[in-house]
Amino acid sequence: MNVPALSFDQVTVGDGTPSVLSFDVPGHRAVCLLGDATSGVGTLGRYALALDRPPTGRVLVLGENLAELPRRAALAFRRRVGYLPAGDGLLQNLTLYDNVALPLRFGSDRSEIAIDGRIQVMLTMLRLQHVARLRPARVNEEERRRAALARALAFDPELVILEQPFDGLTTRTAAQILELARGGESAEGARRTVFIVGQSLPDVLRARVELRYRLVRGRLELET
Amino acid sequence: MFAPIAVVGTHVARQVARVGALARFSFSAFQAWGTLPAAGRRVARRVLLNQLWFTALQAIPLVIVLSSILSFLVISQAVRELGRIGSVELIGTLIVVAIVRELGPLLTALVVAGRSGTAIAAELATNKVMGEVDALEGMGIDPVHYLVLPRFAAAIVSVFSLTILFDGVAILAGLVAAFANGMSAGHYFDIVLRSLAFRDAGVTLVKGIVFGTIIGTVPSFHGLAVRRAATEVPIASSHAVVGSILAIFLTSALFVVVS
Numbered sequence: 001m002n003v004p005a006l007s008f009d010q011v012t013v014g015d016g017t018p019s020v021l022s023f024d025v026p027g028h029r030a031v032c033l034l035g036d037a038t039s040g041v042g043t044l045g046r047y048a049l050a051l052d053r054p055p056t057g058r059v060l061v062l063g064e065n066l067a068e069l070p071r072r073a074a075l076a077f078r079r080r081v082g083y084l085p086a087g088d089g090l091l092q093n094l095t096l097y098d099n100v101a102l103p104l105r106f107g108s109d110r111s112e113i114a115i116d117g118r119i120q121v122m123l124t125m126l127r128l129q130h131v132a133r134l135r136p137a138r139v140n141e142e143e144r145r146r147a148a149l150a151r152a153l154a155f156d157p158e159l160v161i162l163e164q165p166f167d168g169l170t171t172r173t174a175a176q177i178l179e180l181a182r183g184g185e186s187a188e189g190a191r192r193t194v195f196i197v198g199q200s201l202p203d204v205l206r207a208r209v210e211l212r213y214r215l216v217r218g219r220l221e222l223e224t
Numbered sequence: 225m226f227a228p229i230a231v232v233g234t235h236v237a238r239q240v241a242r243v244g245a246l247a248r249f250s251f252s253a254f255q256a257w258g259t260l261p262a263a264g265r266r267v268a269r270r271v272l273l274n275q276l277w278f279t280a281l282q283a284i285p286l287v288i289v290l291s292s293i294l295s296f297l298v299i300s301q302a303v304r305e306l307g308r309i310g311s312v313e314l315i316g317t318l319i320v321v322a323i324v325r326e327l328g329p330l331l332t333a334l335v336v337a338g339r340s341g342t343a344i345a346a347e348l349a350t351n352k353v354m355g356e357v358d359a360l361e362g363m364g365i366d367p368v369h370y371l372v373l374p375r376f377a378a379a380i381v382s383v384f385s386l387t388i389l390f391d392g393v394a395i396l397a398g399l400v401a402a403f404a405n406g407m408s409a410g411h412y413f414d415i416v417l418r419s420l421a422f423r424d425a426g427v428t429l430v431k432g433i434v435f436g437t438i439i440g441t442v443p444s445f446h447g448l449a450v451r452r453a454a455t456e457v458p459i460a461s462s463h464a465v466v467g468s469i470l471a472i473f474l475t476s477a478l479f480v481v482v483s
Contacts, residue, residue: 051358072259078364089359091351103363106264106370151363
C-alpha cells in the first residue's frame with residue numbers, strides 16, 4: 001500500500017473560525033490548498049515540519065509524525081523535505097551561493113568540491129549564476145524566490161512544501177518554479193511530490209497541479 | 225487592597241519565569257557543544273571567526289583607549305596623593321586590586337556588552353523576524369548550532385582576551401603615569417609585581433570567562449525570544465544590554481563576596 005507523502009488528520013487551522021482538516025497528499029502529485037489570509041492554510045507547512053504544533057490533530061510526513069520524533073531525529077528527517085517558506089527565509093548576511101550551500105555544508109559530509117558541483121548545477125537550473133555572489137538584498141524578488149527554491153532542493157528531496165510560492169511573480173516564472181519543484185516526470189507522475197499552500201494559483205498552472213483544494217467557510221472543496 | 229500586591233507578585237513571577245527560561249536556554253547552549261554535527265563544525269567555525277573579528281578585533285582600539293586613560297588618571301593621582309603621605313607603595317595594591325582584578329574585567333565586559341551584545345540581540349531578532357530561524361529549522365539546521373554557539377564561543381574568547389589586553393595596557397599606562405610623576409620604571413614594576421599574586425590573575429581570567437558567558441547567552445536569548453514583529457527588535461536589544469550589564473554587575477559583586 002502506498003503511504004501518502006503527507007497526511008493531515010483532524011488538523012485545526014485558522015484563528016477566528018477554525019476549520020478541522022483531514023486530507024492526504026498522494027506521492028508524485030502536485031497538490032495545492034488555497035484559502036484566504038485568515039483561513040490558516042498558510043500554517044500547514046509549518047505543522048507538517050513540526051515548526052509549530054496544531055491545536056488538534058496530527059500530520060504524517062512520508063509516514064512519520066515529526067512532532068513525536070526526538071529533536072535530533074526531527075532535524076535529520078527535515079532534510080528529506082524541501083521547504084520554501086513564505087517570503088523566502090534567505091539569510092541576509094550570506095550570498096545566494098552560500099545560502100544554497102548552507103544545508104549541504106551543515107547537513108552532509110560531502111567535500112567542498114562536491115558541494116560546489118551540486119550548487120553549480122542548482123544555480124544553472126535556476127538561472128542564478130549571474131547573481132550567485134550577491135546578497136539577497138541586492139537581487140530582485142524573483143531571484144530571491146529562485147534562490148530559496150534552489151536551497152530547498154539542495155538535498156534533492158522527495159517532497160517539497162511551498163508556502164505562497166507564486167505571490168508577486170510573473171506567470172512565466174511561477175510556471176518555471178513549479179516545474180523545477182516537480183523535478184521532471186517519472187512513470188508515476190511528478191518525480192517529486194509538491195504541496196503548495198497559498199491564497200491563489202495562477203490559471204496557467206492549474207493543469208500542472210493535479211489536486212486543487214480550496215478551503216471555503218471551513219469546508220475543504222476539491223476543484224475540478 | 226490586595227491589587228498592588230497582586231501587581232508586584234505578577235511582575236516578580238514573570239521575572240522569575242524569565243530567569244528560568246534564560247537558565248534553560250544557557251543550559252541548552254552548553255549542551256549544544258556536544259551535539260554539533262561534524263559537518264556543521266566547519267560552518268560554525270567560519271561564523272565564529274567572523275564573530276571574533278567583530279567582537280574582539282574591532283574592540284581592541286576602544287579597550288586600549290579606555291584602559292590607558294583610566295590607568296593613567298588613577299595612577300597619576302595616586303602617585304601624587306599617596307606620595308604626600310609617604311605611602312606610594314600602595315599604588316601596587318591599587319593597580320592590582322582596583323584595575324587588574326576589578327575594573328579590568330568589568331569595563332571590558334561592559335564594552336563588549338555595549339558593542340556586541342546589542343549587535344547579537346539585534347541580529348538574531350532580525351533573523352527571527354525575517355523567518356530565517358524557521359528556514360534554518362526547516363532545512364534541518366539547529367539554530368542554536370548555527371546562530372548561538374559561534375556567538376557564545378566568540379563572546380567568551382573575546383572577553384577573556386580583551387581582559388588580558390586591558391590589564392596589560394593598564395599596567396603599561398600606569399608605568400607612564402608613574403614615570404611622569406617622578407617614579408622610576410624599576411621601582412614601579414617592583415611595586416606592581418610584589419602586589420600581583422597568582423590568585424589575582426586567576427580571578428581576573430575566571431571573570432573574563434564568566435562575563436563572556438553572560439554576553440554570549442543573554443543577548444542571544446533576548447534576540448531569539450522575539451516573535452514576528454519588527455518593532456520587537458530594538459526592545460530585544462535594549463533588554464539584552466540591560467540584562468547583560470545587570471548580570472555582569474551582580475556576578476562581579478558575587479566574586480567579591482566569594483573571593
